[in-house]
Amino acid sequence: MAVTRVKKVRILSHQDILENVLAALQNLGCCEMISSDEQGVPGEEYAAFPPDRARSERSSDLEASIGDCRSLLRFLEPLYEEEGGMLERLLGPKPPVTLSELASLRSSTDLSDLATKARGLERRISEKRSETTMVTNHIKLLEPLKDLDLPLWIVSRGTEKVTGVLGTIPAARKEELTDSFSSLVKGQGEVFLAAHGDKDVEVMAVLVFPRSIEREVLETASGAGFSKVDCPQGLEDQPDQEIVRLVSLREDLARDISSAEEEASRMALDVVPVARKINDFLSVLSARRDAGRSGVSTEKVSALRFWIPADKLDDLEKILEPYATLIDIHSEDPAPEDNPPIILDNPKWAVPFSPLTKLYGMPSYTGIDPTVLMAPFFFLFFGMCLGDGGYGLVMGAFFLFALVRYRLSGDTRNFFILLILGSVSTVLVGALTGSWLGDMIDVFGIFAPIRSMKDRLVLIKPMNDPITFLAISLALGVIQILFGIVIAMWDAFRKGDMMGAFADQGGWLALIVGILLWGASSLGVGGSTLILMGKILAATGALTLVATQGRDKPGIVRKAVSGVLSLYNITSYLGDVLSYSRLLALGLATSAIAMIVNTLTGLVSGIPYVGWALAILIFFGGHLFSVVVNVLGSFIHSLRLQYVEFFSKFYSGGGRVFEPLKLDSKYTRITGHSAEDPGMY
Amino acid sequence: MDQLGIMLAVLGAALAAGFAGSGSAIGVGIAGESGAGIMTEDPGKFGLVLLLQALPGTQGIYGLLTAFFAILKVGLLGGDAVSVNVWQGLGVLFACLPIAIAGYYSGIAQGKTSAACIQMIAKRPEETGKAVILPAMVETYAVLALLMSIILLNSIQF
Numbered sequence: 001m002a003v004t005r006v007k008k009v010r011i012l013s014h015q016d017i018l019e020n021v022l023a024a025l026q027n028l029g030c031c032e033m034i035s036s037d038e039q040g041v042p043g044e045e046y047a048a049f050p051p052d053r054a055r056s057e058r059s060s061d062l063e064a065s066i067g068d069c070r071s072l073l074r075f076l077e078p079l080y081e082e083e084g085g086m087l088e089r090l091l092g093p094k095p096p097v098t099l100s101e102l103a104s105l106r107s108s109t110d111l112s113d114l115a116t117k118a119r120g121l122e123r124r125i126s127e128k129r130s131e132t133t134m135v136t137n138h139i140k141l142l143e144p145l146k147d148l149d150l151p152l153w154i155v156s157r158g159t160e161k162v163t164g165v166l167g168t169i170p171a172a173r174k175e176e177l178t179d180s181f182s183s184l185v186k187g188q189g190e191v192f193l194a195a196h197g198d199k200d201v202e203v204m205a206v207l208v209f210p211r212s213i214e215r216e217v218l219e220t221a222s223g224a225g226f227s228k229v230d231c232p233q234g235l236e237d238q239p240d241q242e243i244v245r246l247v248s249l250r251e252d253l254a255r256d257i258s259s260a261e262e263e264a265s266r267m268a269l270d271v272v273p274v275a276r277k278i279n280d281f282l283s284v285l286s287a288r289r290d291a292g293r294s295g296v297s298t299e300k301v302s303a304l305r306f307w308i309p310a311d312k313l314d315d316l317e318k319i320l321e322p323y324a325t326l327i328d329i330h331s332e333d334p335a336p337e338d339n340p341p342i343i344l345d346n347p348k349w350a351v352p353f354s355p356l357t358k359l360y361g362m363p364s365y366t367g368i369d370p371t372v373l374m375a376p377f378f379f380l381f382f383g384m385c386l387g388d389g390g391y392g393l394v395m396g397a398f399f400l401f402a403l404v405r406y407r408l409s410g411d412t413r414n415f416f417i418l419l420i421l422g423s424v425s426t427v428l429v430g431a432l433t434g435s436w437l438g439d440m441i442d443v444f445g446i447f448a449p450i451r452s453m454k455d456r457l458v459l460i461k462p463m464n465d466p467i468t469f470l471a472i473s474l475a476l477g478v479i480q481i482l483f484g485i486v487i488a489m490w491d492a493f494r495k496g497d498m499m500g501a502f503a504d505q506g507g508w509l510a511l512i513v514g515i516l517l518w519g520a521s522s523l524g525v526g527g528s529t530l531i532l533m534g535k536i537l538a539a540t541g542a543l544t545l546v547a548t549q550g551r552d553k554p555g556i557v558r559k560a561v562s563g564v565l566s567l568y569n570i571t572s573y574l575g576d577v578l579s580y581s582r583l584l585a586l587g588l589a590t591s592a593i594a595m596i597v598n599t600l601t602g603l604v605s606g607i608p609y610v611g612w613a614l615a616i617l618i619f620f621g622g623h624l625f626s627v628v629v630n631v632l633g634s635f636i637h638s639l640r641l642q643y644v645e646f647f648s649k650f651y652s653g654g655g656r657v658f659e660p661l662k663l664d665s666k667y668t669r670i671t672g673h674s675a676e677d678p679g680m681y
Numbered sequence: 682m683d684q685l686g687i688m689l690a691v692l693g694a695a696l697a698a699g700f701a702g703s704g705s706a707i708g709v710g711i712a713g714e715s716g717a718g719i720m721t722e723d724p725g726k727f728g729l730v731l732l733l734q735a736l737p738g739t740q741g742i743y744g745l746l747t748a749f750f751a752i753l754k755v756g757l758l759g760g761d762a763v764s765v766n767v768w769q770g771l772g773v774l775f776a777c778l779p780i781a782i783a784g785y786y787s788g789i790a791q792g793k794t795s796a797a798c799i800q801m802i803a804k805r806p807e808e809t810g811k812a813v814i815l816p817a818m819v820e821t822y823a824v825l826a827l828l829m830s831i832i833l834l835n836s837i838q839f
Contacts, residue, residue, distance in 0.1 A: 359810030466835055470828075579821065585828040589746055596749050632732070633739060636817045637824070643814060 003362075003369050003655070004343040005310040007331045008034070010303060014326040015052070018302045021327060022288045022661075024319045029662035031306040031316070032341050035294040059289055065106075066282050068115035072275045075122050076268040079261075093407050094669040102281035102670070109278060114271055121267070125260045132253045138232055139246050144194035144204040145239040152235040152242060154208060164208040165218065167228040171196060171203050177224040184220050185209045280665035291661045307334075307341050307658070340365045342655035350375045352417040360643055361653030368491055370651045374642045377480050381641055382422040384473070385634035387462075387587035388594060389430025390437035391627045396423030422635070433587070434458035437623055438594025443602060462588055463595075470584045477580025477645070478516065481573065484649030485509050491650055503548035507541050512573060514538025542567060576645045582637050590630045597622030689770030690755040693777030694748035697830065701744020701784025701823075708737030708792025715796035719803045729802055729809055733795045736816040740780075740788035743827040747780045750834050763839050776833035783826030791819040 009031070013021045025031045155164035169177050174193055181191050189209030196203045205226065209217050218228070235242050295304040308316060313331060320327060334340045342362040344354045346369065353375040363369050386392060399419045402408070408416060430436060434454055441447040441454050462469040489505035492498075517534030521527070550562030597618065605615035647653075663670040716730035751773050756763035765773075798812035 466832060470832075578825075581828050582821065582824045585824045585831070588831055589743065589827065592746050592750065593742065596746070599749075599753075629735075629739070629742065632735070636736075636813055637820075640814055640817050640821075644818070 002345065003365060003367075004345040006307045006334065006340045006343070006365075006658075007310050007313060008305065008334055008338065008340075009308050009313075009316070009329065009331045010305050011320075011330075012328040013302050013304065013323070015297070015300055015302060017323050017326050018292055019288070021304070021320065021323060022292050024323075025291070025304075025306070025316075026284070026288050026661050026663060028312070028315060028319055030312045030660050031308050032658055032660045033291045033294040034305040034307065036296045036305075062282065062285055062289065065111050065278075066286060068111040069275055069279045069282055072111070072115050072118050072271060073279060075118050076264065076272050076275070079265045079268040080272040081269075094665070094667060096671045097277060097280075097668045098671060099281070099284070099663075102277055102284075102668075105274065106278050106281055109274055111275075111278065114267075114275070118264070118267065118271075121260055121264050125257055125264070128253050128257045128260070132250060132257070135246050135250045135253065138235065139243055139250070141229070141232070142235070142239045142243050142246075144196065145192075145206065146243065147195065148192050148206060148239050150190075150192070150206070150208065151238055152231065155206060156231040156233060156235060158211060161211055162208065163211045163214060164206060165221075165228055166204070166206050166231045167221070167226050168202045169193075169205045169221075169227075170225045171200055173225045174203055174205070177205065177221060177226055180220050180224055181207060181209075181217065184213065184217060189217070276667035280668050280670070284663055284665065284670070287661060287664060306661070309343055334365065339656065341658035343658045344369055344371060346371050352414045352421060353378060355411045355415050355418065356639060356642065358411070358657065359639075360647065360651075362655030362657055363651065363653060364655045366495075367655070368487065368651065370642075370647060373483070373487060374646060377476075377646065378638055378642055379421060379425050380476070381583060381638035382634050383425030383427075383429040384583045385586040385638050386422070386426040386590055386630055387429045387433060388435045388437065388590050388630075389427045390435075390440065390623075391590065391594070391630065392423045392426030392430055394623075394627050395426070395631055396420050399423065419631075419635075426634075429587070431457045432459040433462055433591070435591045435594070438591050438596075438598050440594070440598055443598050462584060463591060466584060466588065469587070470581055473580045473583035474577055476583065477577045477641075478512075480580075480641075480646050481576055481649065482509065482512065484646050485512075488650035499548070499551070503544055503551075507544035507548065508573070509541070510537050511541025511545065511570070514541055579645055580641065582641070586630070586633055586637055590626070590634075593626045593630070594623065597626060686765035686767045686770030687755055687757070689767065690751055690765060690773035691757070693774035694751040696774075696781040697744045697751065697777040697784070698741075698748035699744070700781040701747075701788065702741040704785035704788025705738050705741030705744075706788075708740070708788040708790075708795070709734055711789070711792035712737060712795035712799060715799045719799055722803070726802065726806070729806065730799055733799050733802070733812060733816065736795050736813070736820070737788050737791040739820060740784040740791070740823045743780050743823055744784045747777055747827065747830045747834070750831060751777055754834055754837070754839075765839070769837060769839060772837040773834065776830055776837065778830075779826040779833070780823070780830040783822050787819055787823040787826075791816050791823075794819050 011021065150164070154162060155166050158164060178191055178193070181189065189207065192206040192208075194204035207217060207221060207226075222228075237245070291304070292302070295302050297303065308331075317329065320329065342365060344357060344362070346354055350372045354371050356374065356378065357363070357369065357371045383392075386395075399416045403413065403416045403420065431454075434457070436454065441451055460468060460472075485505050485508055489501045489509065492500035492505060514534050514537030517530055518538055519534075521530040521534060545566050546560070546563035548563065549566035550559035553559050553562050600622065601615045601619045604618055605611045607614060712734040716734050719726055719730060754763075754773060755765045755770070794816045798815050802809055802812050
């Protein structure tokens with residue numbers, strides 16, 4: 001119900017053993033460091049002391065190694081063939097390692113050498129690639145000039161007397177260019193127009209002429225629409241010879257690239273597993289170093305401050321026992337102005353539901369943890385939204401398989417267990433409403449033997465009697481909303497806010513229950529005493545609300561107006577209750593989609609020859625689609641009912657997640673005894 | 682005249698499937714455009730983007746569902762032949778309207794919300810939970826319309 005109590009701990013540690021203390025805290029894995037700027041320590045007394053020389057050298061070594069490791073993984077990881085594919089990597093068990101193994105792996109691996117090698121390879125590949133692009137562009141440029149029997153050096157360099165220019169001309173104006181050019185050079189020059197298709201708008205052209213009239217030629221040519229293209233350096237021979245040369249150059253480049261890539265893949269095979277392990281080790285060390293920096297220090301002493309769950313204090317003292325003479329531990333309760341981190345503390349059965357609370361936002365330190373309160377409703381609502389025994393079984397089997405196969409941990413595991421619980425609820429609801437893959441058992445002859453067994457369990461058929469099921473849905477909504485108001489009332493009561501408890505929450509509770517009693521008895525349930533009770537209760541509630549809801553406003557008139565207007569909020573409660581009708585709608589939608597799949601299966605099975613194949617395809621494909629869509633919808637909508645309709649009555653979130661210093665690793669699972677920890681960074 | 686009754690029911694089914702489906706198509710399209718933009722930066726978000734893109738797709742399913750209910754009701758999907766008079770046919774047509782109208786508009790609105798939420802997870806992938814809930818708020822009204830269509834269809838007597 002509530003969140004775990006935490007303590008604020010301050011450790012004064014001698015500098016010599018600071019790293020060992022940090023290592024111990026990290027191994028314990030339940031201390032969240034408070035950084036010194038949050039502590040509000042005046043700077044003058046504890047002027048931040050520069051860390052000693054050896055330590056700062058180790059720190060810059062660490063930075064360099066992290067950089068090397070990241071660049072190695074960035075380049076090589078995409079080339080690395082994962083074992084067992086994507087899902088295995090995402091969900092699969094991480095290989096167990098110990099810190100001392102990792103430390104010796106780090107010292108036996110020359111990361112910077114590997115990183116240099118990898119960077120060299122990367123550069124080689126990218127250089128060859130850009131060279132290939134350039135060569136390809138040259139080939140494209142020369143392609144139209146294949147028939148030109150002039151060496152290209154005339155265009156690119158020219159001689160003392162003769163020069164040339166390369167460019168494009170609109171196809172429609174090529175005669176204009178030829179005419180004006182030949183009248184200008186008077187037989188001392190030559191124009192070459194490349195071959196082109198009928199639809200080409202532009203034509204490549206080469207003009208060769210005496211250098212003495214270069215300016216005039218260029219002016220005349222551009223007057224005819226000629227635009228100059230720079231002739232790339234290094235092209236010397238005739239275009240056809242150059243093309244041959246460039247093509248073979250390109251082939252060489254491609255060979256170079258593929259050999260470099262092969263080398264990189266070979267390297268990835270060896271290096272990636274090692275680099276991943278070292279990466280984990282380095283991130284553990286850098287977390288440790290940052291934790292050490294979070295505190296303030298003098299020349300001899302460092303002060304570390306952190307949050308720890310109250311019940312872990314004994315463990316903390318035990319692991320710090322070896323250093324007892326060199327440290328001082330002091331712990332205290334959080335002060336009212338502190339913002340302690342939040343750890344949810346739930347009974348075992350409700351733990352799978354805690355990811356849902358985290359998804360919305362953690363409760364505040366003094367607030368209520370809604371996980372337990374919401375869990376039964378979510379369980380039931382998910383079942384009602386999906387509401388099909390067959391789909392429940394399919395979904396349960398899938399998530400159970402994943403849970404067992406991949407040995408999940410943490411919140412992923414909780415989430416999968418939550419979905420398995422959801423599937424249990426779905427099977428129950430499915431059995432009570434007689435829906436097994438829709439109406440499969442009724443429409444397919446082979447299920448005839450179990451029909452009576454199915455029918456014996458059926459309590460209500462939403463398809464035939466939607467109004468009753470709607471009433472059940474809305475009744476559940478009323479129950480959950482009233483429950484939410486009661487919790488808010490209790491919370492206000494607990495905090496000593498009597499006005500909030502009785503006037504705000506109590507007023508609404510009386511009004512809503514009163515109206516419900518009134519309504520129920522006028523429909524013929526109960527007797528006239530119940531009507532009277534309902535009326536009295538509703539009137540009391542309404543009067544309380546009118547009298548109290550304007551209490552913050554100045555002046556009697558504004559108090560009265562706000563009080564009366566507050567009754568208008570009844571519509572939001574009405575809206576909240578109606579929102580629960582989605583339980584019926586989504587439940588019906590699941591059964592109906594399943595029924596449609598079954599009907600289509602029945603229809604196509606009559607088609608000669610291919611009917612049976614189509615029927616199988618539609619049956620399995622259709623139900624698979626339906627189960628995926630409906631599980632998603634059921635999850636989202638039953639969650640929404642918690643977040644929007646239920647939480648809004650009493651819960652606000654606003655807490656922050658507990659993020660302890662721990663052996664956090666991405667690729668491996670760090671195990672083993674803390675004594676194996678090298679203790680340094 | 683009994684043919685007219687059946688045809689009115691068919692019109693209802695066509696409107697339900699057609700409009701709700703169009704709304705979903707537009708909505709999924711809007712969300713998809715936004716998702717493609719995100720994936721040019723980070724292709725690894727495919728799973729999340731697909732989830733959010735799929736959300737406005739439910740209106741189409743609700744429309745299809747209502748359409749099937751409608752034609753099932755007038756016996757067009759096998760079963761015993763039902764005689765449908767004009768008034769009953771009109772009833773089926775009207776009953777199909779809530780999901781046809783609300784499905785069309787809510788599909789588009791939900792698509793826009795999904796697109797915005799896709800932008801949100803691009804910057805804050807840890808907030809996927811909230812990003813999934815916001816489009817579901819829009820879907821509420823499609824669910825309510827579906828509910829009304831089904832209840833109305835169910836209440837027409839033959």
